[in-house]
Amino acid sequence: MNKALFLLLSITVLLGSCNEKKDPQPRATTGKINTISVIIDDQLWNGEIGDSIRNKFAYAVIGLPEEEPLFTINQYPTKILEGFMTDSRTIIVVKKEAQNNFEIKKNQYASPQNVFHISGKTSADILEIIERNTPKIIEIIKETEIYENQRIIKQSVLNPKIIKNKFQISIDIPSSYQYVLHKPHFIWLKKEIISGSTSLLIYQVPLNVITNKNMELIPNIIKMRDSIGNLYISGKENNTAMITGESYSPYFFKIKLDGKETYETKGTWVLKNDFMSGPFINYVILDYENDRALVLEGFSYAPSKEKRDLMHELEAIIKSVVVLKK
Known part of the structure; x- marks a missing residue:
């Protein structure tokens, strides 16, 4: 009996000790979307290393009518890498040290978080590390910001029933969006904002x-979206349909959405014979299983x-879309 009691007490103490040693849950990251904290001393920031970081991470976003930076950069000296500074989702730490090094630490101070450590013996070494690793860094940041x-x-998402029944897809849309127009193979949703709106089209x-091989792909996509604008989206006056802007060619990429081949197009839209205009992103998902091209567009x-x-x-x-199985 004494041996059993002793064993029970030992197990209880052991479990208690284990629980005490468990790491606490990491605190949640904070900060605005598409913002980077760069931890670097002023001497480096105000020279060619700072210029390189600004050129690579704050270049103009493609597809927008006015220049806006890819990421908003906030710079801080290395001595204040503490407190609220460590709550950022993206931190780039740049130092001169005895060894050249590039390291990515996930959730080092908070979650979700990427901390990129860059160090070099000379400025030239640091610049070379930045140059070599920038594509990977940008890809990781973009992915994290989308998530x-x-x-x-x-x-707070919109009730998915209407969209699910009409298109056999799942997609997370904020409840702030309202239905503007329903057609058999077309839906238009809109969110009003101060001095404007954002819209989502699904068709x-x-x-x-x-996939008509007799026609070029990009002109074909432009023709398709212009025909949709002519049918459903126009200004208050006659002959003011929404069309693709002709001031410059849209940007085009081949990507995957929900594992399916997808064409991504970014550019500007305008209303014919009107002053309204703005940016758009268009995704054409080749849904061979359902013999259709599923189009999701935001503008x-x-x-x-x-x-x-x-x-x-x-x-x-748009990138939350999942095509449901029949």
């Missing part, structure tokens, strides 16, 4: 409209606002 926006969106067309009208983060939210919404 963060999707996390925010999930806190489908026969697969051969996009904004916000003449007095910066549009980078408005378009980023639309991109995050």
Whole structure:
């Protein structure tokens, strides 16, 4: 009996000790979307290393009518890498040290978080490390910021029933969006903002409209979206349909959404014979299983606002799409 009691007490103490040693849950990161904290001393920041960081991480976002930086950069000296500074989702730490090194630490101070440590013996060494690793850093930051926006969106989403029944897809859309127009193969949702709005279009067309080998791909996509604008989206006056802006060619990429081949197009839209215009992002998903091209497009009208983060939210919404099995 005494041996059993002693064993029970020993197990209880051991479990208690283990619980005490458990690491606490990491605190949540904070900060605005698409913002980077760069921890670097002023001497380096005000020289060619700072110039390199600004050129690589704050270049103009493609597809916007006015220049806006890819990321907003906040610089701080290395001596204040503490407190609220460590709550940022993205931190780039740059130092001169005895060894050349590049390291990525996930959730070092908070979660979700990427901390990129760059160190070099000379300025030339640091510049070379930045040059070599910038594509990887940008890819990781972009992915994290999309996930963060999707996390925010999930806190209050629109009832998915109408979209699910019409298009057999799942997609997370903020409850702040309202239905503007329903057609058999077309839906338009809009969110009103101060001095403007953001919109989401969901529609489908026969697969051969996009995959017709007798026509060039980009002109074909432009023709498709212009025909949709002519049918459903116009200004208050006659002959003011929404069309693709002709001031410069849209940007085009081949990507994957929900594991499916997808064409991504970014550019500007205008209303014919009107003054309204803005940026758009268009995704054409080749859904061979359902013999259709599923199109998801976001566009904004916000003449007095910066549009980078408005378009980023639309991109995050669209990239949450899942094509449901029949």
